[in-house]
Amino acid sequence: MKIAVCIKRTPDSESRFKIAPSSTGIDETGLKFDIDDFASYAVEVALQLNEKQGPGETVVYAVGPDSVQETLRKAMSMGVDRAVQLKADAAGLQDGLAVAKALAAELKTGGYDLILFGKHAFDTSAGVVGTAVAELLGVACVTAATKLDIANGRGTARRELEGAAEMVEFALPAVVTIDEGIARPRYPSLKGIMAAKKKPLETKPAQIGAPRVVVKSMELPPERPAGRIIGEGPAAVPELIRLLQTEAKVL
Amino acid sequence: MSNVLVFAETRDGALRKIALEATTAARAFADSTGGGEVHAIVIGPAGVGAAATALGEHGADVVVVAENAALGNFDREVVAATIAARASAGSYKAVIMGFSAQGRDIGPRVAAKLDAPIATDVTSIRADGETVVVTHPAYANKVIVTLAVTAPTVVLSVRPSAITPVANAKAGRVETMAISGDPSASKVVVKEMLQGGKDKIDLGEAPVIVSGGRGLKAPENFALVEALAAAFGNAAVGATRAVTDDGWRPHSDQIGQTGRQVSPQLYIACGISGAIQHLAGMRTSKTIVAINKDKEAPIFKVADYGIVGDVLEILPVLTNAVREAKATH
């Protein structure tokens, strides 16, 4: 199968974030960037599908400045065959539909059987691009799949709903955005890392319009209140229930 | 004066709570622009129109009902096409829905069809002239982003439970329309619905995890942990490495560096001291409750709420309390 995987470069989720002085972005000093977690699940799914189904090609795409090349190489070190960078300023990437248009314009002629995305990216946490690309290309789309199988030109996938799940069937070509729990991304071997340095990475300008969604400002949420011991023994239970209901809102 | 179209989500013919949240958000937004109309659209098999009453009560001036017998389970393509058709037919400043499983899927489709910019998972919406300003927790809730979305029509989805449904009765005048698109031609077809709670909930997916450690003293006491999980209904049971090493629980239940890494909405650590190996697997949970007899235990450093005491005494009481809370909710 010919599979495209669209990936994103995002900062490590364990980081302690600071807002940049401009207040429209985060302070990137000291942050470790890597392939987004969901995107890495998508890469893994693509590699597994092609391993299972025999000869195929897996291609990764990323929209963004040159720093994404490192991320594309990472995907290639996992086993992806080649990579395409659609060069664009980072600032324009907040508009998911605009990014989707740039990707769709590129993917349209690619002849892909399957185009995979992460469910969303850690930074924007928006989950727009994949599904919008499907709509722009007019192909089937499964959003946030937790299981995916392809057989005889048709796919089946599982999607989690609130308190339930649906099993769906779809025709190829298709776009699937990948949720967590589907596959553990492989750890690239040194051999893979070395091989990735020699794999083709093509760079072309992204056909991206002026963004209509822009960051006005960013701020850090109020500090989570420090944990506290609310009492001793069974007598503390009513207070716990109250806090879970009113403060944490998880009950 | 801006009109707003709201997608009122249903499942199995019944209105979802998120639909009322979205309607409430839409009402507030329309009002803030000087009193536009809120049109709620409900799409599904015959009978979903019954939702109109509730939607009217929560602020819908018009309820657009698109019923079609062929719409069984959620048909994402028809739903998106129908919303887009209605949106194009009217003059709407915003199309609003919930950022639910359905809304995640529908929002970008509608945006692409309308060529309208989209902002998802928003927690507040306001108008600033022609621009719609929303707040959106990003970076896994570690950063709050304020976005400016500028276009004649914008698509928005609201974060579930971020907005409390408010009764604000409006006419709720019912209009009907035909669905757009052919359900039999849908490229994605639901083959089967799996209801939650039937199978054991996976640790990675469970919104609530009740976890036990060596403080439970004996394997049979895990029954108390299981009882608490059962009281929640949507909870999975986890364990520490010490406990799985000892064979009290299967290895697949282990949460920690060498087991599963989880981040549920609620994590209840029962008789767990909080070794680094365990913390590495659960410290990103949204709310952490710890019950442990040793008040110096490291688990209390990461817990939001701690109770010091004998876990074997506390668990039955907590289980009853949760059961009651669930029953009255």
Place this chain on the structure above:
Amino acid sequence: MTSSSVLFLFVLTLGAGFFALNVQRLFGYMRLGLSEDRSDHPFVRLKNVLTIGIAQSKIFRDPVAGAMHATIFWGFMVLTAGTVEILIQGVIPSFSYALILPQPIYLLYALSQDAFAGLVILAIGFAFYRRLVLHPKRLDGDNLEHTDALIILGLIGGLMVTLLLASACQFVVDPSSVIVSKLVSRGLAGAIGQVDPNPVVLAQVFWWAHVLLVLSFLNYLPYSKHLHVATSLINVYLSNTSGPGQNGVMRPMDLEAEVDHFGAADVEDLTWKNLLDGYSCTECGRCTAACPANQTGKTLSPRKIVINARQRLMEKGPLVTNDRMDFLRPALLHGEGRDGGATTAAEVMEHRLLDTFITEEELWACTSCRACVQECPVSIDQLDIINQMRRYLVLSESRFPEEVQPTFESLERVGSPWAFSPGDRAKWAEGLDIPTMAEVVERGERPDILFWVGCMGSFDDRAKKIAVAFARILKACSVNFAILGQEEHCHGDPARRMGTEYLYQTLATDTIGTLDRYEVKTIVTSCPHCFHQMGNEFPQLGGNYEVIHHSTFIERLLEENRVPLRGEEGKRLTVAYHDSCYLGRYNDVYDAPRETLRRALPVINLVEPPRTKDRGFCCGAGGGRMFMEETQGKRINIERTEELLATGAETIAVACPFCMTMITDGANAVGSSVPVLDIAEVVASQLS
């Protein structure tokens, strides 16, 4: 020249020639290994040969078997002189050392021959008894071939007996021909004289029997694990396990090398020295008997790893060396080269050391504790093979226990084995007024030492208390120190031990960059793994610092009377100290932690578990085992904790945060409430 001499020369040439061909064959196989230079440090190596080889220092770690083996070994050394004399006599019947040695020395020589022949016979007798009756546990397992050992013992016994009998018969025939100091021979002669008053033929028979046995023995060796007779001294000389250089330092690795794969999957990926190790292994099982993984029921056996390397070499060697001496292949007993079960050349080539002989599971079971290396009487480096094969698994095939991946990913992303925020690294020090390097340098000052806290000390709640305790001691002693704070991250040692050299070099190089930027000279750390890595392995990457473990550092402070102790006698406390492998066997630090405890607690009753110091039993965390599941057999930490508790200790002292975790968990698991304390905590509790 007599016809007998001619016949002898013919037999001798045949025997020696056959042996030479086999040596050439084995040498050819060995050259399949990668090249490596072992010509450095000749004097250290010579010293090792004298102590470990000649003086049998490691053999005596098992006193009974040690005495037995040393007797045979020294007997061999002494009797070889006699064998040479006999071989010369085969050509020149009138030859005797008496012709060239002064009388007293010759007398002594003759006595030694007889005496050692007798002693060796006794030792051989015991060896038979041990193998056939006592059945020591370590001689079993790993599908060992026992007949081989019995044949060798029989041959040695035969050699001794024929030597003595030949000499005795000689004495009966001509009493003047055998010197007076050959007491055993003379004694035997009495008995022979009773049977045959003129045993001329018998003397010839025994002489020939002895000569033929010598040559048989020699030619049996290449087919036997007893090849060690020929290789062990050479192996000890060439070994790096007892110095030269530092102990336990992993091989440097060139990641830019244009190679087909990284690490070792087959014998050609090992070095010739690893292969010589195979030739030198006599399967005594001391390594396996000391292996914490093996002793708690895991499949790993260091002896098997070495034997497997030899078996695979014997399987593949003949094929890839295009051996024209294929007829020499071991077909006799041991059948080495056939253990893999290959029947065709294609099968041989399909096989490899990894997977066919050694499973992934065995390799991951290793705690890298170095007990095997420490025990080996012929200085074999079992761990080196394991480390190289782990490298192959990870670097070339990305194969490792799946639970390890979060550790690798965290190391890569946040610079710690656990996914804690780097921003929280110095949280333990908040409010303690501990300056960071950046702050001190900003003030234009330079601290005397850098306290390297380590990831455990930074993030593990229990280990944070050790960091605090040590910092309190430093402050109490007015030591001018700083920490790196958020600029510290893992130096990559766990990554290296788990085979991901690439990740290790990234982290280590970065760390060295930070240390050099602050011109750090002296580093003190409370973690033996940090201590070993930064002190012993950083030089490979150009990082040279004086690195001191906190046990040594505190001991020095105590010795200089700089630590303000309360000086109360307190109650007498029974303490068992658990040796950390990376402190002990890797760095020979055994006394500093004990001395620290004694000085801090004047009335301490320091007790030792049975396995202690250089025989210390690992806690189970080393070699990256901390980050892996332990599902097979008994848990190592429980085995060790039980042993420590059995000493009756009221407190267990450790000097490593990983040991702390493992022993604390062990104590909890067995329901003990005996506290586990780091030595720094013990000292800090005594501060005035």
